[in-house]
Amino acid sequence: MKYERIIDKGSVWVLAAPLTVWAGHFLLSYWVGAVWCAKGWGPLVDTRIVMVVLTLSALLAVSLLARIARQRYRGVLVVDEAIDDPTENGRTRFMGHVALMLSVLAAVAIVMTFLPTLVFERC
Amino acid sequence: MTWIDRLAPPPPPDPDRHAAETARLNEVWEQPKGIARLTVVNNSSIGKWYLIASMAFFTFAGILALLIRLQLAVPDNDLLTARFYNQAFTLHGTAMMFLFAVPIFEAVAILMMPSLLGTREMPFPRLSAFSFWCFVIGGVFVCGSILFDAAPDSGWFMYAPLSSDTRQTGIGTDIWLLGLSFIEVASIAAAVELIVGVLKCRAPGMRLNLMPLYGWYVLVVGAMILFAFPPLIAGDLMLEMERAFDWAFFDVTRGGDPLLWQHLFWIFGHPEVYIVFLPSIALIATMLPAFTRRGVVGHSWIVLSAVGVAFISFGLWVHHMYTTGLPEISLAFFSAASEAVAIPTGIQIFCFIATIYMGTFVRSMPMLFAAGALAIFVFGGLTGVMIAVVPFDMQVHDSHFIVAHLHYTLIGGALFPLFAGYYYWFPFVTGHMLSRKAGLWVFWLIFGGFNIAFLPMHWTGIMGMPRRVWTYSAADGWSTLNLVSTIGAFGIAAGFLILVIDSLRPKNRQPDCVRNPWQAPGLEWIDKVPGKNYGLRSIPLVTTRYPLWDQPDLQRQVEAGEWFLPDAPEGRRELIVTDVLDAEPMYVQRVPGPGWLPFFAAIALSLVFILTTWHLWMLVIVSAIAFVVLLIWWLWTGTARPPETHAKDVGRGLRLPVYASGDGSAGWWAMFITMTGDLTAFLGIVFAFFFFWTVHDPFPPVGSGLPDTGFLMIAAVLLIGAWVAVGASKRLNRNGRVNAALWLLVAGLLAAMGGCAALIWALRVNGLDPTAHAWDATCWLLALWVCAHVGIGMLIIGYCAAGIFWRKITPAWDADLGNVALYWHFVGLSVVVTLTLLGLFPLLRATP
Structure with missing residues (x-):
């Protein structure tokens, strides 16, 4: 008996992906800032371009993930929907629902991480 | 048609069969007595001991x-x-x-x-x-x-x-x-x-x-x-x-x-x-339906908040280090994440409140503790949002304000829900209920005592009392507040004592739950x-x-x-x-x-x-x-033994295999998960490597010894060779070429040994001294980490070779080989990273 791998068939990875993008964006922002300051590479304002590119690509990635999540969820977003039917379809829609909302959370968190860049001009 | 539709109807009732089955289950799951109790592995006993x-x-x-x-x-x-x-x-x-x-x-x-x-x-x-x-x-x-x-x-x-x-x-x-x-x-x-x-x-x-x-x-x-x-x-x-x-x-x-x-x-x-x-918080989520007579509102929202908190909580660590002189831009990123984590944390709290609001609330001891938890935790969460802001934290860092904050979050967020769960599941474990009358005393003594103890610490902290200070002078003006805190602490202790007495008192005369x-x-x-x-x-x-x-x-x-x-x-x-x-x-x-x-x-x-x-x-x-x-004794005698049959009936016409290997088996998942954690520890050392790179300019410092490239290359060939050999051995064994698989394992073992020696020699030959400089120490630590893992890898290769030789591992029953191959994928990854850092990274130094 051969079972399909959860990566291929399941929707589990979509659950972890949006916030992984956030984590990548966060760490890169931190590293760029820290290395920039530690190595004394020019004024911090120059990093803004790097940060804008980072943030826009992260948001793009999250929106693509949100699209996948939306397709899995296949519905109009209802705030409180149980999605507890005992079928494969129910499970897929449930995971899509969670992943869709996680994408929103990830997008908000990415924007929040970006905000300090607008304020700081030196290390 | 799914597997559920294919299930057979249940067998007709038969008291004799029922009694025989129950007797067999009882016998198989029986707990040892006397000193042999130490041998118990059953989750219900181990869980209880763990709890105690x-x-x-x-x-x-x-x-x-x-x-x-x-x-x-x-x-x-x-x-x-x-x-x-x-x-x-x-x-x-x-x-x-x-x-x-x-x-x-x-x-x-x-x-x-x-x-x-x-x-x-x-x-x-x-x-x-x-x-x-x-x-x-x-x-x-x-x-x-x-x-x-x-x-x-x-x-x-x-x-x-x-x-x-x-x-x-x-x-x-x-x-x-x-x-x-x-x-x-x-x-x-x-x-x-x-x-x-x-x-x-x-x-x-x-x-x-x-x-x-x-x-x-x-x-x-x-x-x-x-x-x-x-x-x-x-x-x-x-x-x-x-x-x-x-x-x-x-x-x-x-x-x-x-x-x-x-x-x-x-x-x-x-x-x-x-x-x-x-x-x-999970305990509250589990109890809540029983006391609101409805399902939790926003089931998927709570899953979202748990996953969200899990991720974002890894982006907060520097908020404990605001006063260490890190660049302000770095602090700001962590401040932003510290504020962001409040969103998912808040979502689950609001889901709980919504559940209580929309359900039929039943008053009970567990819910009293849950309510206390929410009150205290929200308070601690709000001071958390305050100290996530860098300028405010600079004022109260390392003061009793922090002591107050962390106890509000941990006692509100963790201890009170645990007490709620204790009351809720006490009958599940013991068959008896705890006293409600004593419970009210427990709750109010702990809840009251807690607030009396920790609320004043916000003030002593703002007034400048450092945490961990041994004593203070009356002139500091903290005396009264500290005395109040001490009285409160004994209130908590009294409440806990009543809980212990209520739990331990004999309940023989009490009717069974x-x-x-x-x-x-x-x-x-x-x-x-x-x-x-x-x-x-x-x-x-x-x-x-x-x-x-x-x-x-x-x-x-x-x-x-x-x-x-x-x-x-x-x-x-x-x-x-x-x-x-x-x-x-x-x-x-x-x-x-x-x-x-x-x-x-x-x-x-x-x-x-x-x-x-x-x-x-x-x-x-x-x-x-x-x-x-x-x-080895444990693994050899108790894991992945070839079974006496391929499959067995489990009831309702369902027939299942009794053995699995590869990514279907629980053992494979355990190996994957363990090695993920292990890889994280390795990444901690890699983090140290790059941390030193930001501290030193250049890194490795001028004049420090570099690992010998020639020996590193030998190490790379041999260690990657061992990695490939294990994977190939798994495939050969599955195809029935048992002897070839066995010899390939032996070859892998030798290659791994040689690879380790070459790696160590690459560092020794150029005089890297771990007591001399952080560069040398980090290189040695990376090499030792890899060698320790290759060493374990050699041990388990030997185990598998013995397994093939003594027919514990056969082409059909090869779970061990699957797990070992997976282990070596992780070792291979850390070998590649280490050799890159030791061999290629220093080359970057030459280019200004």
């Missing part, structure tokens, strides 16, 4: 807290010496975090989870037992040190350079580092067990969207442990190497940096707070309380989120043995392993019964750590060999 042990450490740490409060009750006090006071607060924090907060999560999960998920046992019972014994021995070792005036005394986060200087801090620091590393290993073992339990051992039909919220939280927290604890283990390793062998990691004069410790500690330390908090006393919907209440050793009479098909409410006949069906595994004809303990997504039954896992091996293996491993504290190297080596021998 962590409560004992909680009591111990609580007594230390009372001593601390007595010392601070009046100004210029000398009740405790400064030396003892340092040990007391260090051990208080250490024991509460490492010996109570995390273990109690594991205790509750091991105890409850099989029942909640509708199965009989955890997937690796002996691992739970091993984890428990490691925890108890390690905990007693660390706590007992205070009786010999040898307890750790540099604070529960052990900051270097105080802790790295052996003249300033004595053996207590070594006890902390080694004892806790040992307990962390136990925690990771338990986390592996719990993750596999949630993913692979749910009742058939319990799809991910039907899984109880508790399962989600355990999954999330298990994963967090896996990513949070290893960086601390890497840090512990560096600090102990510096203390024991003078390697230069934290010494500024030799290119080290004490701030590295703070990073590694808090990459662990902040997620730790959520590792403590989420499982307790009714079945499902809270009319709860969860599967754990399906049976009479306390349950049988074997748990469920038969493993049900679960098709709803709240089975006892929505599958009305389920209780009768389960008890009549109408579902799966109603019998144990082969005399083996069994559970059904299901698939991750839809809980479709995959195979029957035979789990081991009682045995001495986990107990003795834990003792041997604990001796390795304990004896290392005193540098008794010969005895350490003897203990390590004993541990390895016991481990």
Whole structure:
């Protein structure tokens, strides 16, 4: 008996992906800032371009993930929907629902991480 | 047509068959008596012991807290010496975090989870037992040190350079580092067990969207442990190497940096707070339906918030380091993340409030504690948002304001929900209810005492009282508030004492608890309380989120043995392993019964750590060999033995294999999860490498020795060769070419040995000296890490070769080889990273 791998068939990875993008964006922002300051590479304002590119690509990635999540969820977003039917379809829609909302959370968190860049001009 | 549609109808009732089946189940799952109780591995017993042990450490740490409060009750006090006071607060924090907060999560999960998920046992019972014994021995070792005036005394986060200087801090620091590393290993073992339990051992039909919220939280927290604890283990390793062998990691004069410790500690330390908090919130989420008579509002929102908190909590660590002089832009990123984590944390709290609002609220002791938890936690959460703001934190950093904040979050977020759960599940474990009258006293004494103790600390903190201060002068103006705090602390103690008395008092005259006393919907209440050793009479098909409410006949069906595994004809303990997504039954896992091996293996491993504290190297080596021998014995006799048959009937016409290998098996998942945690520890060392790169310009510094390129290349060829050989051996064996597989393993073994030697020689030949500079020390640590893993890899290659030779591993039964190949993928990855850092990274230095 051969079972399909959860990566291929399941929707589990979509659950972890949006916030992984956030984590990548966060760490890169931190590293760029820290290395920039530690190595004394020019004024911090120059990093803004790097940060804008980072943030826009992260948001793009999250929106693509949100699209996948939306397709899995296949519905109009209802705030409180149980999605507890005992079928494969129910499970897929449930995971899509969670992943869709996680994408929103990830997008908000990415924007929040970006905000300090607008304020700081030196290390 | 799914597998559910193909199930046969249940067999007609037959009292004789029922009695015979029950008798067999009883016999198979019977608990040993007398001294042999130490051999117990059953989750219900191990869970109970785990719970009692962590409560004992909680009591111990609580007594230390009372001593601390007595010392601070009046100004210029000398009740405790400064030396003892340092040990007391260090051990208080250490024991509460490492010996109570995390273990109690594991205790509750091991105890409850099989029942909640509708199965009989955890997937690796002996691992739970091993984890428990490691925890108890390690905990007693660390706590007992205070009786010999040898307890750790540099604070529960052990900051270097105080802790790295052996003249300033004595053996207590070594006890902390080694004892806790040992307990962390136990925690990771338990986390592996719990993750596999949630993913692979749910009742058939319990799809991910039907899984109880508790399962989600355990999954999330298990994963967090896996990513949070290893960086601390890497840090512990560096600090102990510096203390024991003078390697230069934290010494500024030799290119080290004490701030590295703070990073590694808090990459662990902040997620730790959520590792403590989420499982307790999970208890509230699990209890809430019973007391609101409806399902939790926003089930998927709570899953979202658990996953969200888990991720974002890893982006907060620097908010413990706001005053260390890091660039302000860096601090701002962490400030932003610290504010962002409030969003998912808030979502679950609002879901709970919405559930109470939309349901029919039933007043009860558990809900009283849950309400207290919400009140205190929200308060602590709000001060958390305050100190997430850098300028405010600069004012109150290291003051009693922080002490107040962290106790509000931890006691509100973790302890009160645990007490709620204690009242809720006490009848599940013992068959008796706790007294409501005493409970009211317990609640109000603890709730009142807590606020009296910790609310004033916000003021003393703002007035400038530093945390951990031994004593203070009356002129500081903190005297009254401190006295109030001390009185409150004794209120908490009185409440806890009543709880202990109420729990321990004989309840023989009290009527037995009714079945499902809270009319709860969860599967754990399906049976009479306390349950049988074997748990469920038969493993049900679960098709709803709240089975006892929505599958009305389920209780009768389960008890009549109408579902799966109603019998144990082969005399083996069994559970059904299901698939991750839809809980479709995959195979029957035979789990081991009682045995001495986990107990003795834990003792041997604990001796390795304990004896290392005193540098008794010969005895350490003897203990390590004993541990390895016991481990091999354990694995050889008890895991992945070729079964007597390919498949068996589990009831309702369902026929399942009794053996699995590769990514279908629970063992493969355990290996994958363990190695993910292990890889994280390796990444902690890689983090140190790049951290030093930001500190030094250039890195490696000019004039320092570089690893020899030629030997590194030899190491690369041999180690990658060993990696390939193991993978190829697995394929050859599966294709029936057993001898070729065997010889390829032997070749892999030799290549691995040669590769390690070449790697070590590459460093030695160019005179890299780990005591000279952080560069040399980091290179050596990377090389040693890889060699240690290759060494373990060699051991398990040898194990598999022996397995093929003695026909334990055959082309059809090759689970061991699958797991070993997976292990080597991870080793291969760390080999590639290490060789890149040692060989290629220094080349960058040449280009300006």
